[in-house]
Amino acid sequence: MEHKTASADEDVEAGTEGPPPGLDTRVVRIVRQTLADQVYGDLKELLLAGRAAPGERFTLRGLASAIGTSAMPVREAVSRLVAENALEVLPNRAVRVPLMPRARFKELRLIRCSLEGLATETAVRAASDAEIAEVEGFERLFAAERDKPEPDGAAAMCHNKDLHFALYRAAHLPTLFQMIEGLWLQIGPVLNLDFRAGPDRVRQGEAHIRHAAMVAALKARDPEAARTALVADIWSAGDFILSRNVLPD
Protein backbone atom coordinates (compact mmCIF):
# COMPACT_ATOMS: atom_id res chain seq x y z
CA MET A 1 0.00 0.00 0.00
CA GLU A 2 2.84 2.28 0.83
CA HIS A 3 4.39 1.84 -2.55
CA LYS A 4 1.16 2.30 -4.41
CA THR A 5 0.44 5.60 -2.68
CA ALA A 6 3.91 6.83 -3.47
CA SER A 7 3.46 5.99 -7.13
CA ALA A 8 0.17 7.84 -7.27
CA ASP A 9 1.73 10.93 -5.79
CA GLU A 10 4.51 10.63 -8.26
CA ASP A 11 2.17 10.47 -11.22
CA VAL A 12 0.27 13.54 -10.17
CA GLU A 13 3.06 15.75 -8.99
CA ALA A 14 5.99 15.00 -11.22
CA GLY A 15 4.24 13.93 -14.39
CA THR A 16 6.43 11.93 -16.77
CA GLU A 17 9.85 13.24 -15.87
CA GLY A 18 10.81 10.06 -13.97
CA PRO A 19 11.22 9.48 -10.27
CA PRO A 20 13.28 12.19 -8.56
CA PRO A 21 16.09 10.82 -6.40
CA GLY A 22 14.62 11.96 -3.10
CA LEU A 23 11.32 10.16 -3.48
CA ASP A 24 11.85 7.64 -0.69
CA THR A 25 12.51 10.50 1.68
CA ARG A 26 9.09 11.96 0.98
CA VAL A 27 6.95 8.94 1.85
CA VAL A 28 6.08 8.62 5.49
CA ARG A 29 7.76 5.77 7.26
CA ILE A 30 5.26 3.01 7.81
CA VAL A 31 4.76 2.31 11.49
CA ARG A 32 3.49 -1.11 12.36
CA GLN A 33 0.98 -0.68 15.10
CA THR A 34 -0.42 -3.98 16.21
CA LEU A 35 -3.34 -4.03 18.59
CA ALA A 36 -1.20 -5.57 21.28
CA ASP A 37 1.25 -2.68 20.89
CA GLN A 38 -1.54 -0.18 21.38
CA VAL A 39 -2.82 -1.90 24.50
CA TYR A 40 0.75 -2.14 25.77
CA GLY A 41 1.24 1.57 25.22
CA ASP A 42 -2.02 2.41 26.93
CA LEU A 43 -1.23 0.34 30.00
CA LYS A 44 2.27 1.77 30.09
CA GLU A 45 0.91 5.29 30.00
CA LEU A 46 -1.52 4.34 32.76
CA LEU A 47 1.28 3.13 35.01
CA LEU A 48 3.72 5.94 34.19
CA ALA A 49 1.10 8.59 34.88
CA GLY A 50 0.32 6.93 38.18
CA ARG A 51 -3.34 6.44 37.35
CA ALA A 52 -3.22 2.85 38.59
CA ALA A 53 -2.89 2.22 42.30
CA PRO A 54 -0.59 -0.51 43.68
CA GLY A 55 -2.57 -3.65 44.45
CA GLU A 56 -5.31 -2.78 41.97
CA ARG A 57 -6.60 -5.89 40.26
CA PHE A 58 -8.12 -6.25 36.83
CA THR A 59 -9.22 -8.93 34.39
CA LEU A 60 -8.25 -9.57 30.82
CA ARG A 61 -11.82 -9.76 29.63
CA GLY A 62 -12.72 -6.58 31.45
CA LEU A 63 -9.87 -4.64 29.87
CA ALA A 64 -10.63 -6.17 26.50
CA SER A 65 -14.25 -5.11 26.51
CA ALA A 66 -13.28 -1.68 27.82
CA ILE A 67 -10.88 -1.16 24.93
CA GLY A 68 -13.14 -2.85 22.46
CA THR A 69 -10.94 -5.73 21.36
CA SER A 70 -10.79 -9.40 22.15
CA ALA A 71 -8.82 -10.70 25.11
CA MET A 72 -5.90 -11.77 22.97
CA PRO A 73 -4.05 -8.45 22.48
CA VAL A 74 -4.56 -7.71 26.16
CA ARG A 75 -2.99 -11.03 27.08
CA GLU A 76 0.09 -10.27 25.06
CA ALA A 77 0.43 -6.73 26.42
CA VAL A 78 -0.01 -7.93 29.98
CA SER A 79 2.53 -10.72 29.59
CA ARG A 80 5.03 -8.16 28.33
CA LEU A 81 4.42 -5.90 31.30
CA VAL A 82 4.69 -8.85 33.65
CA ALA A 83 8.07 -9.63 32.15
CA GLU A 84 9.13 -6.08 33.01
CA ASN A 85 7.78 -6.33 36.56
CA ALA A 86 5.32 -3.56 35.78
CA LEU A 87 2.48 -5.97 36.50
CA GLU A 88 2.38 -9.27 38.33
CA VAL A 89 0.33 -12.44 38.33
CA LEU A 90 -0.64 -13.80 41.71
CA PRO A 91 -0.39 -17.54 42.35
CA ASN A 92 -4.16 -17.51 41.86
CA ARG A 93 -3.48 -16.31 38.33
CA ALA A 94 -5.04 -12.96 39.06
CA VAL A 95 -3.36 -9.94 37.47
CA ARG A 96 -2.68 -6.79 39.42
CA VAL A 97 -0.45 -3.77 39.82
CA PRO A 98 2.37 -4.93 42.11
CA LEU A 99 2.49 -3.83 45.69
CA MET A 100 5.54 -1.84 46.73
CA PRO A 101 6.95 -3.01 50.06
CA ARG A 102 9.48 -0.68 51.59
CA ALA A 103 12.33 -3.08 50.89
CA ARG A 104 11.45 -3.23 47.20
CA PHE A 105 11.15 0.55 47.05
CA LYS A 106 14.59 0.95 48.59
CA GLU A 107 16.04 -1.58 46.19
CA LEU A 108 14.57 0.24 43.20
CA ARG A 109 15.94 3.51 44.51
CA LEU A 110 19.38 1.97 44.74
CA ILE A 111 19.20 0.62 41.21
CA ARG A 112 17.89 3.94 39.93
CA CYS A 113 20.86 5.78 41.41
CA SER A 114 23.22 3.40 39.70
CA LEU A 115 21.58 3.37 36.28
CA GLU A 116 20.35 6.94 36.09
CA GLY A 117 23.66 8.09 37.52
CA LEU A 118 25.43 6.31 34.69
CA ALA A 119 23.08 7.83 32.15
CA THR A 120 23.62 11.30 33.60
CA GLU A 121 27.40 11.04 33.53
CA THR A 122 27.30 9.82 29.95
CA ALA A 123 24.81 12.48 28.92
CA VAL A 124 26.97 15.25 30.34
CA ARG A 125 29.79 14.03 28.13
CA ALA A 126 27.74 13.28 25.02
CA ALA A 127 24.90 15.80 24.94
CA SER A 128 24.64 18.21 22.04
CA ASP A 129 23.96 21.88 22.66
CA ALA A 130 20.37 21.42 21.48
CA GLU A 131 19.84 18.60 23.96
CA ILE A 132 21.27 20.67 26.78
CA ALA A 133 18.89 23.47 25.87
CA GLU A 134 15.98 21.00 25.89
CA VAL A 135 16.85 19.82 29.39
CA GLU A 136 17.17 23.39 30.55
CA GLY A 137 13.77 24.17 29.06
CA PHE A 138 12.08 21.47 31.10
CA GLU A 139 13.93 22.65 34.17
CA ARG A 140 12.47 26.12 33.65
CA LEU A 141 8.99 24.68 33.22
CA PHE A 142 9.34 22.76 36.46
CA ALA A 143 10.65 25.79 38.33
CA ALA A 144 7.86 27.96 36.91
CA GLU A 145 5.25 25.48 38.09
CA ARG A 146 6.82 25.44 41.51
CA ASP A 147 6.77 29.21 41.84
CA LYS A 148 3.10 29.48 41.02
CA PRO A 149 0.77 30.48 43.82
CA GLU A 150 -1.18 27.26 43.25
CA PRO A 151 1.26 24.67 41.91
CA ASP A 152 -0.25 21.77 40.00
CA GLY A 153 1.32 18.59 41.34
CA ALA A 154 0.51 16.54 38.26
CA ALA A 155 2.01 19.14 35.92
CA ALA A 156 5.15 19.45 38.02
CA MET A 157 5.44 15.68 38.05
CA CYS A 158 5.17 15.62 34.28
CA HIS A 159 7.83 18.30 33.82
CA ASN A 160 10.03 16.40 36.24
CA LYS A 161 9.69 13.27 34.12
CA ASP A 162 10.38 15.18 30.92
CA LEU A 163 13.45 16.74 32.45
CA HIS A 164 14.91 13.45 33.61
CA PHE A 165 14.09 11.61 30.40
CA ALA A 166 15.49 14.35 28.19
CA LEU A 167 18.71 14.09 30.14
CA TYR A 168 18.88 10.31 29.89
CA ARG A 169 18.04 10.38 26.21
CA ALA A 170 21.00 12.65 25.64
CA ALA A 171 23.30 9.82 26.73
CA HIS A 172 22.48 8.11 23.40
CA LEU A 173 22.43 4.69 25.03
CA PRO A 174 19.15 3.13 23.90
CA THR A 175 19.25 -0.01 26.03
CA LEU A 176 20.12 1.93 29.15
CA PHE A 177 17.30 4.34 28.41
CA GLN A 178 14.87 1.49 28.03
CA MET A 179 15.94 -0.07 31.32
CA ILE A 180 15.44 3.24 33.10
CA GLU A 181 12.03 3.51 31.52
CA GLY A 182 11.26 0.08 32.93
CA LEU A 183 12.25 1.26 36.39
CA TRP A 184 9.98 4.30 36.15
CA LEU A 185 7.21 1.99 35.04
CA GLN A 186 7.59 0.16 38.33
CA ILE A 187 7.78 3.19 40.59
CA GLY A 188 5.15 5.14 38.67
CA PRO A 189 2.22 3.97 40.78
CA VAL A 190 3.93 5.10 44.00
CA LEU A 191 5.33 8.35 42.64
CA ASN A 192 1.68 9.14 42.25
CA LEU A 193 1.41 9.07 46.02
CA ASP A 194 4.16 11.66 46.16
CA PHE A 195 2.65 14.53 44.26
CA ARG A 196 -0.79 13.71 45.55
CA ALA A 197 0.56 14.72 48.92
CA GLY A 198 -0.57 18.19 47.94
CA PRO A 199 1.01 21.34 46.60
CA ASP A 200 3.24 21.66 49.64
CA ARG A 201 5.31 18.78 48.42
CA VAL A 202 6.23 20.68 45.29
CA ARG A 203 7.11 23.79 47.20
CA GLN A 204 8.93 22.28 50.13
CA GLY A 205 10.77 19.62 48.19
CA GLU A 206 14.42 19.89 47.39
CA ALA A 207 13.82 18.87 43.81
CA HIS A 208 14.27 22.33 42.34
CA ILE A 209 17.64 22.75 44.04
CA ARG A 210 18.86 19.41 42.70
CA HIS A 211 17.51 20.14 39.25
CA ALA A 212 19.27 23.50 39.12
CA ALA A 213 22.50 21.83 40.17
CA MET A 214 22.05 19.15 37.51
CA VAL A 215 21.52 21.67 34.74
CA ALA A 216 24.43 23.79 35.93
CA ALA A 217 26.72 20.75 35.95
CA LEU A 218 25.42 19.74 32.53
CA LYS A 219 26.26 23.15 31.06
CA ALA A 220 29.63 23.13 32.79
CA ARG A 221 30.26 19.59 31.43
CA ASP A 222 30.98 18.28 34.91
CA PRO A 223 29.82 14.63 35.00
CA GLU A 224 30.60 13.99 38.65
CA ALA A 225 28.72 17.02 39.89
CA ALA A 226 25.73 16.13 37.74
CA ARG A 227 25.69 12.61 39.09
CA THR A 228 25.90 13.83 42.66
CA ALA A 229 22.99 16.20 42.16
CA LEU A 230 20.91 13.51 40.49
CA VAL A 231 21.53 10.96 43.22
CA ALA A 232 20.60 13.55 45.82
CA ASP A 233 17.40 14.23 43.89
CA ILE A 234 16.42 10.57 43.73
CA TRP A 235 17.39 9.95 47.33
CA SER A 236 15.53 12.87 48.88
CA ALA A 237 12.37 12.18 46.89
CA GLY A 238 12.57 8.59 48.11
CA ASP A 239 13.08 9.73 51.68
CA PHE A 240 9.96 11.85 51.43
CA ILE A 241 7.84 8.92 50.27
CA LEU A 242 9.32 6.60 52.87
CA SER A 243 8.63 9.15 55.59
CA ARG A 244 4.93 9.25 54.69
CA ASN A 245 4.56 5.62 55.76
CA VAL A 246 2.16 4.75 52.96
CA LEU A 247 4.16 1.75 51.79
CA PRO A 248 3.31 -1.70 53.23
CA ASP A 249 5.67 -3.91 55.27
Place this chain on the structure above:
Amino acid sequence: MEHKTASADEDVEAGTEGPPPGLDTRVVRIVRQTLADQVYGDLKELLLAGRAAPGERFTLRGLASAIGTSAMPVREAVSRLVAENALEVLPNRAVRVPLMPRARFKELRLIRCSLEGLATETAVRAASDAEIAEVEGFERLFAAERDKPEPDGAAAMCHNKDLHFALYRAAHLPTLFQMIEGLWLQIGPVLNLDFRAGPDRVRQGEAHIRHAAMVAALKARDPEAARTALVADIWSAGDFILSRNVLPD
Protein backbone atom coordinates in the same frame (compact mmCIF):
# COMPACT_ATOMS: atom_id res chain seq x y z
CA MET B 1 -6.55 -31.01 46.05
CA GLU B 2 -3.68 -29.89 48.16
CA HIS B 3 -5.88 -29.49 51.18
CA LYS B 4 -7.64 -32.81 50.70
CA THR B 5 -4.36 -34.69 50.63
CA ALA B 6 -3.25 -32.98 53.79
CA SER B 7 -6.45 -33.94 55.57
CA ALA B 8 -6.05 -37.55 54.54
CA ASP B 9 -2.52 -37.63 55.91
CA GLU B 10 -3.80 -36.09 59.04
CA ASP B 11 -6.47 -38.70 59.57
CA VAL B 12 -4.07 -41.57 59.14
CA GLU B 13 -1.05 -40.31 60.98
CA ALA B 14 -2.33 -38.22 63.84
CA GLY B 15 -5.70 -39.80 64.45
CA THR B 16 -8.12 -37.65 66.38
CA GLU B 17 -5.74 -35.47 68.35
CA GLY B 18 -6.37 -32.41 66.18
CA PRO B 19 -4.19 -30.77 63.56
CA PRO B 20 -0.59 -30.34 64.69
CA PRO B 21 0.70 -26.79 64.25
CA GLY B 22 3.34 -27.69 61.69
CA LEU B 23 1.01 -29.33 59.21
CA ASP B 24 1.23 -26.66 56.56
CA THR B 25 4.98 -27.04 56.55
CA ARG B 26 4.69 -30.70 55.56
CA VAL B 27 2.69 -30.24 52.37
CA VAL B 28 4.71 -29.52 49.29
CA ARG B 29 4.34 -26.01 47.98
CA ILE B 30 2.28 -26.01 44.85
CA VAL B 31 4.22 -24.67 41.90
CA ARG B 32 2.16 -23.31 39.06
CA GLN B 33 3.82 -24.32 35.85
CA THR B 34 1.93 -23.01 32.88
CA LEU B 35 2.91 -24.13 29.42
CA ALA B 36 3.99 -20.63 28.48
CA ASP B 37 6.28 -20.60 31.51
CA GLN B 38 7.90 -23.83 30.37
CA VAL B 39 8.48 -22.54 26.86
CA TYR B 40 9.81 -19.29 28.32
CA GLY B 41 12.22 -21.23 30.51
CA ASP B 42 13.37 -23.36 27.61
CA LEU B 43 14.05 -20.39 25.35
CA LYS B 44 15.79 -18.61 28.21
CA GLU B 45 18.03 -21.59 28.77
CA LEU B 46 18.72 -21.71 25.05
CA LEU B 47 19.86 -18.10 24.99
CA LEU B 48 21.81 -18.22 28.26
CA ALA B 49 23.68 -21.31 27.18
CA GLY B 50 24.55 -19.62 23.91
CA ARG B 51 22.96 -22.34 21.80
CA ALA B 52 21.23 -19.73 19.65
CA ALA B 53 23.32 -17.63 17.28
CA PRO B 54 22.66 -13.89 16.83
CA GLY B 55 20.56 -13.26 13.76
CA GLU B 56 19.04 -16.74 13.85
CA ARG B 57 15.40 -16.66 12.81
CA PHE B 58 12.59 -18.96 13.84
CA THR B 59 8.84 -19.29 13.56
CA LEU B 60 6.17 -19.66 16.18
CA ARG B 61 4.60 -22.63 14.49
CA GLY B 62 7.94 -24.31 14.07
CA LEU B 63 8.80 -23.95 17.72
CA ALA B 64 5.33 -25.02 18.72
CA SER B 65 5.44 -28.24 16.76
CA ALA B 66 8.97 -28.90 17.98
CA ILE B 67 7.87 -28.60 21.60
CA GLY B 68 4.60 -30.35 20.97
CA THR B 69 2.19 -27.59 21.93
CA SER B 70 0.08 -25.14 20.01
CA ALA B 71 1.45 -21.80 18.93
CA MET B 72 -0.22 -19.94 21.76
CA PRO B 73 2.18 -20.62 24.64
CA VAL B 74 5.09 -19.90 22.31
CA ARG B 75 3.58 -16.56 21.41
CA GLU B 76 3.36 -15.54 25.02
CA ALA B 77 6.88 -16.71 25.84
CA VAL B 78 8.29 -14.92 22.81
CA SER B 79 6.47 -11.68 23.59
CA ARG B 80 7.96 -11.77 27.09
CA LEU B 81 11.45 -12.28 25.72
CA VAL B 82 10.92 -9.48 23.21
CA ALA B 83 9.98 -7.19 26.09
CA GLU B 84 13.32 -8.07 27.70
CA ASN B 85 15.26 -7.47 24.48
CA ALA B 86 16.29 -11.10 24.46
CA LEU B 87 14.50 -11.54 21.15
CA GLU B 88 13.31 -9.04 18.57
CA VAL B 89 10.64 -8.77 15.93
CA LEU B 90 11.71 -7.33 12.62
CA PRO B 91 9.46 -4.81 10.86
CA ASN B 92 8.48 -7.77 8.68
CA ARG B 93 7.10 -9.39 11.83
CA ALA B 94 9.76 -12.08 11.70
CA VAL B 95 11.19 -13.18 15.04
CA ARG B 96 14.91 -13.64 15.55
CA VAL B 97 17.77 -13.53 18.02
CA PRO B 98 18.97 -9.91 17.98
CA LEU B 99 22.19 -8.98 16.29
CA MET B 100 24.88 -7.48 18.46
CA PRO B 101 26.53 -4.44 16.86
CA ARG B 102 29.72 -3.32 18.53
CA ALA B 103 28.05 -0.19 19.92
CA ARG B 104 25.32 -2.24 21.56
CA PHE B 105 27.86 -4.65 22.97
CA LYS B 106 29.83 -1.79 24.49
CA GLU B 107 26.68 -0.29 25.94
CA LEU B 108 25.71 -3.58 27.53
CA ARG B 109 29.21 -3.92 28.97
CA LEU B 110 28.88 -0.48 30.52
CA ILE B 111 25.52 -1.30 32.06
CA ARG B 112 26.80 -4.63 33.31
CA CYS B 113 29.68 -2.93 35.12
CA SER B 114 27.26 -0.58 36.81
CA LEU B 115 24.65 -3.13 37.83
CA GLU B 116 26.85 -6.11 38.57
CA GLY B 117 29.25 -3.80 40.36
CA LEU B 118 26.42 -2.67 42.59
CA ALA B 119 25.35 -6.27 43.20
CA THR B 120 28.92 -7.24 44.06
CA GLU B 121 29.40 -4.42 46.54
CA THR B 122 26.11 -5.24 48.21
CA ALA B 123 26.85 -8.96 48.25
CA VAL B 124 30.20 -8.41 49.94
CA ARG B 125 28.38 -6.60 52.71
CA ALA B 126 25.36 -8.89 52.96
CA ALA B 127 26.58 -12.40 52.13
CA SER B 128 26.30 -15.14 54.72
CA ASP B 129 29.23 -17.46 55.36
CA ALA B 130 27.44 -20.24 53.50
CA GLU B 131 26.96 -18.03 50.47
CA ILE B 132 30.62 -17.03 50.52
CA ALA B 133 31.57 -20.69 50.62
CA GLU B 134 29.28 -21.36 47.66
CA VAL B 135 30.93 -18.66 45.58
CA GLU B 136 34.34 -19.98 46.51
CA GLY B 137 33.24 -23.46 45.48
CA PHE B 138 32.36 -22.32 41.98
CA GLU B 139 35.62 -20.41 41.77
CA ARG B 140 37.47 -23.65 42.55
CA LEU B 141 35.50 -25.51 39.88
CA PHE B 142 36.36 -22.84 37.32
CA ALA B 143 40.03 -22.87 38.27
CA ALA B 144 40.10 -26.67 38.15
CA GLU B 145 38.63 -26.67 34.66
CA ARG B 146 41.18 -24.14 33.57
CA ASP B 147 44.10 -26.18 34.85
CA LYS B 148 43.05 -29.31 33.02
CA PRO B 149 45.24 -30.38 30.09
CA GLU B 150 42.15 -30.20 27.84
CA PRO B 151 39.87 -27.50 29.29
CA ASP B 152 36.23 -27.72 28.29
CA GLY B 153 35.13 -24.25 27.24
CA ALA B 154 31.45 -24.91 27.79
CA ALA B 155 32.03 -26.28 31.28
CA ALA B 156 34.26 -23.34 32.21
CA MET B 157 31.62 -20.98 30.88
CA CYS B 158 29.00 -22.67 33.01
CA HIS B 159 31.13 -22.46 36.16
CA ASN B 160 31.81 -18.82 35.37
CA LYS B 161 28.08 -18.16 35.19
CA ASP B 162 27.41 -20.05 38.40
CA LEU B 163 30.15 -18.10 40.16
CA HIS B 164 28.85 -14.72 39.09
CA PHE B 165 25.22 -15.55 39.79
CA ALA B 166 25.95 -17.01 43.21
CA LEU B 167 27.68 -13.76 44.06
CA TYR B 168 24.85 -11.59 42.80
CA ARG B 169 22.27 -13.73 44.54
CA ALA B 170 24.07 -13.12 47.81
CA ALA B 171 23.19 -9.43 47.53
CA HIS B 172 19.60 -10.39 48.35
CA LEU B 173 18.20 -7.82 45.93
CA PRO B 174 15.72 -9.77 43.79
CA THR B 175 14.91 -7.05 41.28
CA LEU B 176 18.55 -6.26 40.71
CA PHE B 177 19.26 -9.95 40.24
CA GLN B 178 16.51 -10.24 37.70
CA MET B 179 17.78 -7.26 35.74
CA ILE B 180 21.26 -8.76 35.65
CA GLU B 181 19.78 -12.02 34.45
CA GLY B 182 18.10 -10.04 31.67
CA LEU B 183 21.46 -8.59 30.66
CA TRP B 184 23.05 -12.03 30.51
CA LEU B 185 20.13 -13.17 28.42
CA GLN B 186 21.09 -10.53 25.88
CA ILE B 187 24.82 -11.18 25.82
CA GLY B 188 24.45 -14.95 26.07
CA PRO B 189 24.47 -15.54 22.33
CA VAL B 190 27.75 -13.66 21.89
CA LEU B 191 29.46 -15.02 24.98
CA ASN B 192 29.06 -18.24 23.10
CA LEU B 193 31.48 -16.87 20.53
CA ASP B 194 33.96 -16.32 23.32
CA PHE B 195 34.46 -19.81 24.65
CA ARG B 196 34.05 -21.31 21.23
CA ALA B 197 37.27 -19.53 20.40
CA GLY B 198 38.92 -22.69 21.66
CA PRO B 199 40.54 -23.90 24.84
CA ASP B 200 43.24 -21.26 24.58
CA ARG B 201 40.75 -18.62 25.57
CA VAL B 202 40.17 -20.33 28.88
CA ARG B 203 43.85 -20.69 29.56
CA GLN B 204 45.09 -17.32 28.37
CA GLY B 205 42.24 -15.29 29.76
CA GLU B 206 42.60 -13.13 32.80
CA ALA B 207 39.35 -14.43 34.22
CA HIS B 208 40.92 -16.66 36.84
CA ILE B 209 43.01 -13.79 38.20
CA ARG B 210 39.94 -11.57 38.52
CA HIS B 211 37.91 -14.35 40.03
CA ALA B 212 40.55 -15.06 42.65
CA ALA B 213 40.66 -11.36 43.51
CA MET B 214 36.89 -11.25 43.76
CA VAL B 215 36.73 -14.19 46.14
CA ALA B 216 39.58 -12.81 48.22
CA ALA B 217 37.84 -9.45 48.52
CA LEU B 218 34.60 -11.19 49.36
CA LYS B 219 36.20 -13.12 52.21
CA ALA B 220 37.97 -9.97 53.39
CA ARG B 221 34.65 -8.09 53.22
CA ASP B 222 36.18 -5.39 51.02
CA PRO B 223 33.40 -4.11 48.69
CA GLU B 224 35.54 -1.70 46.70
CA ALA B 225 38.20 -4.29 45.90
CA ALA B 226 35.56 -6.79 44.87
CA ARG B 227 33.92 -4.28 42.57
CA THR B 228 37.23 -3.36 41.00
CA ALA B 229 38.05 -7.00 40.31
CA LEU B 230 34.61 -7.65 38.86
CA VAL B 231 34.74 -4.65 36.56
CA ALA B 232 38.16 -5.73 35.35
CA ASP B 233 36.76 -9.21 34.68
CA ILE B 234 33.83 -7.90 32.64
CA TRP B 235 35.96 -5.39 30.80
CA SER B 236 38.76 -7.73 29.77
CA ALA B 237 36.34 -10.43 28.61
CA GLY B 238 34.63 -7.76 26.53
CA ASP B 239 37.92 -6.59 25.10
CA PHE B 240 38.70 -10.13 24.02
CA ILE B 241 35.42 -10.46 22.15
CA LEU B 242 35.77 -7.01 20.57
CA SER B 243 39.31 -7.86 19.45
CA ARG B 244 38.08 -10.92 17.56
CA ASN B 245 36.10 -8.71 15.17
CA VAL B 246 33.16 -11.08 14.97
CA LEU B 247 30.59 -8.42 15.84
CA PRO B 248 28.90 -6.50 12.99
CA ASP B 249 29.08 -2.72 12.41
Place this chain on the structure above:
DNA sequence: ATCTGTTATCTGTGATCACACATAGCAGAC
Protein backbone atom coordinates in the same frame (compact mmCIF):
# COMPACT_ATOMS: atom_id res chain seq x y z
C1' DA C 1 -25.40 -17.41 64.73
C1' DT C 2 -21.21 -19.55 62.93
C1' DC C 3 -19.07 -22.65 60.22
C1' DT C 4 -18.61 -26.10 56.64
C1' DG C 5 -19.55 -28.15 52.11
C1' DT C 6 -21.59 -27.35 47.77
C1' DT C 7 -22.67 -25.03 43.56
C1' DA C 8 -22.66 -21.27 40.09
C1' DT C 9 -20.22 -17.89 37.83
C1' DC C 10 -16.17 -16.08 36.22
C1' DT C 11 -11.21 -15.96 34.88
C1' DG C 12 -6.96 -17.44 32.89
C1' DT C 13 -4.99 -20.89 29.74
C1' DG C 14 -4.64 -23.36 25.61
C1' DA C 15 -6.42 -24.92 20.97
C1' DT C 16 -8.33 -23.90 16.65
C1' DC C 17 -9.88 -21.03 12.97
C1' DA C 18 -9.74 -16.82 9.86
C1' DC C 19 -7.35 -13.11 7.79
C1' DA C 20 -3.76 -9.76 6.15
C1' DC C 21 0.75 -9.46 4.96
C1' DA C 22 5.46 -10.98 3.60
C1' DT C 23 8.55 -13.85 1.18
C1' DA C 24 9.78 -16.83 -2.56
C1' DG C 25 9.15 -18.90 -6.87
C1' DC C 26 7.74 -18.54 -11.60
C1' DA C 27 6.08 -16.70 -15.95
C1' DG C 28 6.19 -13.05 -19.20
C1' DA C 29 8.06 -8.74 -21.43
C1' DC C 30 11.75 -5.88 -22.83
Place this chain on the structure above:
DNA sequence: GTCTGCTATGTGTGATCACAGATAACAGAT
Protein backbone atom coordinates in the same frame (compact mmCIF):
# COMPACT_ATOMS: atom_id res chain seq x y z
C1' DG D 1 19.68 -12.37 -19.88
C1' DT D 2 17.53 -9.18 -16.75
C1' DC D 3 13.81 -7.24 -14.81
C1' DT D 4 8.97 -6.63 -13.60
C1' DG D 5 4.62 -8.43 -12.06
C1' DC D 6 1.84 -12.16 -10.40
C1' DT D 7 0.87 -16.22 -7.67
C1' DA D 8 1.42 -19.65 -3.95
C1' DT D 9 2.91 -20.69 0.34
C1' DG D 10 3.74 -19.61 4.93
C1' DT D 11 3.76 -16.41 8.96
C1' DG D 12 2.15 -13.40 12.58
C1' DT D 13 -2.09 -11.41 14.42
C1' DG D 14 -6.59 -11.53 16.21
C1' DA D 15 -11.12 -13.84 17.27
C1' DT D 16 -13.60 -17.54 19.12
C1' DC D 17 -14.27 -21.78 21.54
C1' DA D 18 -13.30 -25.29 25.29
C1' DC D 19 -11.63 -26.43 29.72
C1' DA D 20 -9.47 -26.37 34.49
C1' DG D 21 -9.35 -23.89 38.44
C1' DA D 22 -10.64 -20.03 41.57
C1' DT D 23 -13.82 -16.96 43.85
C1' DA D 24 -18.02 -16.13 45.97
C1' DA D 25 -22.66 -16.85 47.11
C1' DC D 26 -25.69 -20.05 49.29
C1' DA D 27 -27.70 -23.98 51.81
C1' DG D 28 -27.35 -27.08 55.51
C1' DA D 29 -25.57 -28.71 59.97
C1' DT D 30 -23.93 -27.96 64.50
